[in-house]
Amino acid sequence: MQVTHTRKSFLYTSWDSGDKTTLTIAITADGVSLHHIDRGYLNSQSTMLNLSADEAADVAARIERVLRGEAPQNRLDEPGAKLVVTQATDGDPYREGVSLALDDGGAWDQQFDFQMEKGSASSLAAILRAAQA
Numbered sequence: 606m607q608v609t610h611t612r613k614s615f616l617y618t619s620w621d622s623g624d625k626t627t628l629t630i631a632i633t634a635d636g637v638s639l640h641h642i643d644r645g646y647l648n649s650q651s652t653m654l655n656l657s658a659d660e661a662a663d664v665a666a667r668i669e670r671v672l673r674g675e676a677p678q679n680r681l682d683e684p685g686a687k688l689v690v691t692q693a694t695d696g697d698p699y700r701e702g703v704s705l706a707l708d709d710g711g712a713w714d715q716q717f718d719f720q721m722e723k724g725s726a727s728s729l730a731a732i733l734r735a736a737q738a
């Protein structure tokens with residue numbers, strides 16, 4: 606059995622009140638664990654990612670770039686699974702935020718796209734940076 610104790614943990618919910626998607630962030634001794642839970646229409650699905658402190662800092666930097674209105678500089682040409690950071694916009698009322706999406710090259714139902722408000726994105730970036738401390 607492997608037991609992981611976290612130094613800190615945080616829970617985010619999607620910015621859409623009808624969306625029951627959550628993102629749990631846990632700072633561990635060796636990096637950051639992200640757990641995306643999609644309690645969809647029929648079955649709940651989840652994805653767990655483990656990031657090193659350097660990978661977490663890279664995601665944080667890309668989130669901060671999007672918050673400043675800059676291009677996130679995602680490395681889409683690299684092989685393997687990747688977290689893609691983009692600007693998110695939504696309709697009525699209009700709002701802007703940040704999207705954190707998993708692209709692992711697999712089936713669409715094994716990936717996720719988590720949209721959050723700017724304040725949540727800023728908080729998430731700070732938490733991801735804290736993994737280096």
